[in-house]
Amino acid sequence: xxxxxxxxxxxxxxxxxxxxxxxxxxxxxxxxxxxxxxxxxxxxxxxxxxxxxxxxxxxxxxxxxxxxxxxxxxxxxxxxxxxxxxxxxxxxxxxxxxxxxxxxxxxxxxxxxxxxxxxxxxxxxxxxxxxxxxxxxxxxxxxxxxxxxxxxxxxxxxxxxxxxxxxxxxxxxxxxxxxxxxxxxxxxxxxxxxxxxxxxxxxxxxxxxxxxxxxxxxxxxxxxxxxxxxxxxxxxxxxxxxxxxxxxxxxxxxxxxxxxxxxxxxxxxxxxxxxxxxxxxxxxxxxxxxxxxxxxxxxxxxxxxxxxxxxxxxxxxxxxxxxxxxxxx
Amino acid sequence: xxxxxxxxxxxxxxxxxxxxxxxxxxxxxxxxxxxxxxxxxxxxxxxxxxxxxxxxxxxxxxxxxxxxxxxxxxxxxxxxxxxxxxxxxxxxxxxxxxxxxxxxxxxxxxxxxxxxxxxxxxxxxxxxxxxxxxxxxxxxxxxxxxxxxxxxxxxxxxxxxxxxxxxxxxxxxxxxxxxxxxxxxxxxxxxxxxxxxxxxxxxxxxxxxxxxxxxxxxxxxxxxxxxxxxxxxxxxxxxxxxxxxxxxxxxxxxxxxxxxxxxxxxxxxxxxxxxxxxxxxxxxxxxxxxxxxxxxxxxxxxxxxxxxxxxxxxxxxxxxxxxxxxxxx
DNA sequence: ACCGGCTCTGCAAACGTTTGCATAGTTTCA
DNA sequence: TGAAACTATGCAAACGTTTGCAGAGCCGGT
Numbered sequence: 001x002x003x004x005x006x007x008x009x010x011x012x013x014x015x016x017x018x019x020x021x022x023x024x025x026x027x028x029x030x031x032x033x034x035x036x037x038x039x040x041x042x043x044x045x046x047x048x049x050x051x052x053x054x055x056x057x058x059x060x061x062x063x064x065x066x067x068x069x070x071x072x073x074x075x076x077x078x079x080x081x082x083x084x085x086x087x088x089x090x091x092x093x094x095x096x097x098x099x100x101x102x103x104x105x106x107x108x109x110x111x112x113x114x115x116x117x118x119x120x121x122x123x124x125x126x127x128x129x130x131x132x133x134x135x136x137x138x139x140x141x142x143x144x145x146x147x148x149x150x151x152x153x154x155x156x157x158x159x160x161x162x163x164x165x166x167x168x169x170x171x172x173x174x175x176x177x178x179x180x181x182x183x184x185x186x187x188x189x190x191x192x193x194x195x196x197x198x199x200x201x202x203x204x205x206x207x208x209x210x211x212x213x214x215x216x217x218x219x220x221x222x223x224x225x226x227x228x229x230x231x232x233x234x235x236x237x238x239x240x241x242x243x244x245x246x247x248x249x250x251x252x253x254x255x256x257x258x259x260x261x262x263x264x265x266x267x268x269x270x271x272x273x274x275x276x277x278x279x280x281x282x283x284x285x286x287x288x289x290x291x292x293x294x295x296x297x298x299x300x301x302x303x304x305x306x307x308x309x310x311x312x313x314x315x316x317x318x319x320x321x322x323x324x325x326x327x328x329x
Numbered sequence: 330x331x332x333x334x335x336x337x338x339x340x341x342x343x344x345x346x347x348x349x350x351x352x353x354x355x356x357x358x359x360x361x362x363x364x365x366x367x368x369x370x371x372x373x374x375x376x377x378x379x380x381x382x383x384x385x386x387x388x389x390x391x392x393x394x395x396x397x398x399x400x401x402x403x404x405x406x407x408x409x410x411x412x413x414x415x416x417x418x419x420x421x422x423x424x425x426x427x428x429x430x431x432x433x434x435x436x437x438x439x440x441x442x443x444x445x446x447x448x449x450x451x452x453x454x455x456x457x458x459x460x461x462x463x464x465x466x467x468x469x470x471x472x473x474x475x476x477x478x479x480x481x482x483x484x485x486x487x488x489x490x491x492x493x494x495x496x497x498x499x500x501x502x503x504x505x506x507x508x509x510x511x512x513x514x515x516x517x518x519x520x521x522x523x524x525x526x527x528x529x530x531x532x533x534x535x536x537x538x539x540x541x542x543x544x545x546x547x548x549x550x551x552x553x554x555x556x557x558x559x560x561x562x563x564x565x566x567x568x569x570x571x572x573x574x575x576x577x578x579x580x581x582x583x584x585x586x587x588x589x590x591x592x593x594x595x596x597x598x599x600x601x602x603x604x605x606x607x608x609x610x611x612x613x614x615x616x617x618x619x620x621x622x623x624x625x626x627x628x629x630x631x632x633x634x635x636x637x638x639x640x641x642x643x644x645x646x647x648x649x650x651x652x653x654x655x656x657x658x
Numbered sequence: 659a660c661c662g663g664c665t666c667t668g669c670a671a672a673c674g675t676t677t678g679c680a681t682a683g684t685t686t687c688a
Numbered sequence: 689t690g691a692a693a694c695t696a697t698g699c700a701a702a703c704g705t706t707t708g709c710a711g712a713g714c715c716g717g718t
Contacts, residue, residue: 002443004674015698020676030696047443051380051389052674055703060380062423062444070409073402073597080399083426092444094391095424097412114331114376115391115421215601242601249603268400269598272544272571274578333704344668349706359666381704384673664715672706679701685694 003044012040023048063295064094064112064119066105072213073267074237074284075122078143081288082120089296091117102126106134113138117299120291121145123187141295143287145186151298153290153311157187157264160280161194163317164234164262167278169203171325173232173260177225179244180209181236188236191264195234206230211240218243219250226253231260231326238263238270238279245273245322260323275321283313332373341369352377392624393423393441393448395434401542402596403566403613404451407472410617411449418625420446431455435463442467447624450474452516470624472616474515480627482619482640486516486593489609490523492646493563493591496607498532500654502561502589506554508573509538510565517565520593524563535559540569547572548579555582560589560655567592567599567608574602574651589652604650612642 009016014037021028022037029037040046054060065082067075079095086093094112098105102125112119118139124131124147131147134140142152168176178195181188188210195205206228211217213236222244225233235241241263245255253259255275263270266281290311338345343366350357351366358366369375383389394411396404408424415422423441427434431454441448447468453460453476460476463469471481497505507524510517517539524534535557540546542565551573554562564570570592574584582588584604592599595610619640 006674016675017677017698017700018696021697024676028696033696047439049384049443049674051383051444052703053676054380055378055384055674055705056676058703070405070412071597073405076399076402076405079424080426083399083424084428087425092423092441093425094421095408095412096416096422097409099413110376112421114378115380215597246601246603268402268544269601272575272598272602274575274603335704345705346668346670346707347666350667353706357666362666378704381673382706384675384704385706387673660718662715662717665713667710667712669708669710671708674703676702677700679699681696681698683694683696686692688689688691 002049003046005046005048008037008041008044008046011044012037059299060115060117061090062092062094063116063292064096064109065122066096066098066108066112066119066124067122068098068100068105068125070097072239073269074265077267077284078122078288078291081285081290082292083288084285085289085292089292091292091296094119098125100125102130106130109134109140110137118295120295123185139295139298141291141298143291149309151294151309153287153294153313154190155187155282155284155287155313155315156194157191157280157282157315158194158197160264160282160315160317161191161234162198164280165195165198165200165203167317167319167323168232168234168260168262169200171232171260171323173230173326174202175204175206175230176232176234177206177208177228177230179211179221179225179233179235179240180207181211181213181240183210185213191236209236211236213237213240215239215243215246218245219247222247222251225259226251231258232262232323233259234262234264236264238265238267238277241277241279241322242269242273245277256322256324258327260326262317262323266318271320273322278320278323279318280315281318282315287313331378332375334375334377337366337370337373337375340373341366388628389444389446390419391421391423392445392621393425393438394451395425395427395437395441395448395453396451397427397429397434397454399426401568402598403594406596406613407451407617407620410614410619411621412617413614414618414621418621420621420625423448427454429454431459435459438463438469439466446628449620449624452514468624468627470620470627472620478638480623480638482616482623482642483519484516484611484613484616484642484644485523486520486609486611486644487523487526489593489611489644489646490520490563491527493609494524494527494529494532496646496648496652497561497563497589497591498529500561500589500652502559502655503531504533504535504559505561505563506535506537506557506559508540508550508554508562508564508569509536510540510542510569512539514542520565538565540565542566542569544568544572544575547574548576551576551580554588555580560587561591561652562588563591563593565593567594567596567606570606570608570651571598571602574606585651585653587656589655591646591652595647600649602651607649607652608647609644610647611644616642 122143263279270277451472592608599606
């Protein structure tokens with residue numbers, strides 16, 4: 001039923017080789033023949049079988065992307081970037097969600113390995129040990145995780161953290177809480193690093209946590225924060241920040257009048273919250289695209305000359321309504 | 330470098346046929362040999378090449394799923410269900426985002442067709458005409474779209490709409506606005522159908538719209554609603570409802586005291602909004618799983634006996650804080 | 659002793675491509 | 689005019705599997 005290269009060849013009155021070449025190495029076949037072949041193919045509705053092609057070329061034209069949790073609104077946006085760029089580069093993408101489970105993640109990489117030219121690991125949860133087992137089975141590109149000299153795109157948060165600190169300082173805050181995310185997370189380490197770099201003599205930082213990077217952890221964090229007597233909060237991410245704001249509202253603490261709140265990620269709902277959340281926007285979609293770029297680069301270049309293996313994306317503080325000058329007590 | 334069936338055969342001292350059979354038709358090979366083969370394969374780290382297998386069996390072991398827009402929080406959740414169920418059934422899934430573009434969507438189906446055993450179309454934006462062109466190129470399963478006698482899983486909203494209406498009526502609302510979503514959308518038609526079914530003599534419905542199903546359309550809708558003098562709103566979806574609430578807050582209309590608001594979808598941020606949004610929860614993840622079930626069923630059964638081609642999932646009103654008794658004016 | 663029927667295994671052909679090598683035709687140049 | 693160098697095409701082997709067919713060995717019944 002499906003139309004093969006043989007059908008096209010027969011119909012066009014040429015050999016299969018010619019048809020094949022008309023598609024893959026156009027300059028090897030006479031313009032006239034080429035046109036004829038292409039038209040016949042079009043007329044018959046021929047589309048090359050990528051599996052068969054892959055069998056011989058060793059390239060599949062696919063790659064995989066693994067995310068920890070699709071229901072975390074952070075990931076769909078980077079996925080969107082991956083998606084878009086992949087299509088431009090004529091790759092198809094396999095998606096997998098490992099449910100925050102490192103073992104599952106490793107299994108997925110191994111399962112994918114044969115069907116793809118490479119895989120993009122988004123905020124990988126794997127231990128170094130597990131990583132060692134999969135590195136080498138296929139080409140890997142990491143997003144927001146730095147592992148040895150593997151290619152990676154990193155959304156450096158240091159700059160954003162500095163902007164957040166300076167913003168709060170300018171408003172007059174002198175005692176600020178930072179709510180840690182998961183201890184093992186690269187992102188959290190990165191954000192703390194930014195915190196230390198941005199340290200200033202006129203501001204005291206109170207570190208709390210770690211907390212789960214989820215809305216549900218907000219109340220716990222909020223209660224601790226209130227007890228600390230700070231005037232502003234920087235949360236590990238927006239979900240946590242929103243959870244905190246929700247609890248603050250319940251406890252009658254007005255945001256931003258009595259407590260300023262800053263998040264990280266700029267997930268869609270950050271702008272829709274009341275009050276809209278001041279947050280550090282990451283370039284998720286661009287990160288996705290960059291990861292694809294890195295990967296195709298890795299696959300097409302000779303391999304010897306690595307090129308740029310690391311791409312750092314900066315971020316940007318977006319000031320909305322959840323931050324203002326502290327109430328004078 | 331990669332280990333093939335040949336390597337295993339040589340190492341185990343049997344023919345490739347035997348190795349192949351040890352994996353695919355275990356009862357055709359002597360238990361003892363089988364064990365030996367399996368162990369050798371394990372030791373060498375052999376994983377069958379699905380492309381090669383697919384070439385001969387005609388099955389790829391993959392399927393595709395196409396969504397209109399990954400950044401719409403509705404889709405990642407159903408995607409998650411698809412994902413999970415697919416893995417259980419030992420399928421890999423291709424993901425594509427058509428950016429709300431019907432033409433793109435059609436192209437994607439055609440591009441995928443050769444690499445998959447079937448594709449799941451999520452809230453397809455294609456016209457009937459475009460659909461006719463792709464039906465038949467591969468097996469299709471629809472989510473939230475009813476097209477001829479193609480298999481589909483539908484999240485019927487009628488029941489949810491009735492619950493919403495009854496809820497508002499019980500609270501004492503007598504004049505309620507419904508904010509339409511996109512005119513052409515199956516979901517919107519379905520919700521209006523539920524609206525008519527739930528019609529009651531003691532309640533007047535004011536239909537407004539259509540509006541884009543997005544947060545940004547909220548202000549426009551809110552302003553119209555205020556002018557209508559209703560005491561409650563049922564919005565086409567949560568994004569729109571949240572946009573409306575945001576505008577209501579800006580205009581000093583208190584929710585829920587002066588205006589009750591009901592959404593549809595129960596996206597994650599519905600529960601995180603202030604006030605938390607009363608909404609009709611769809612079983613997204615289950616819908617995703619059901620779609621996969623339908624698809625594998627379609628592929629494995631003889632084909633003649635269709636089985637159940639349509640799966641209807643009901644939904645559930647979740648009452649939160651955005652609805653209450655109307656203020657007496 | 660022989661035959662029929664098992665059970666297990668191997669041989670080789672296929673699946674739809676790409677590609678190295680060979681060939682036929684055309685041009686270039688001495 | 690003939691060799692050399694291209695250009696355009698075809699032939700056939702390969703990629704890693706699955707599977708129809710056939711053969712080898714064994715068992716039980718006559």
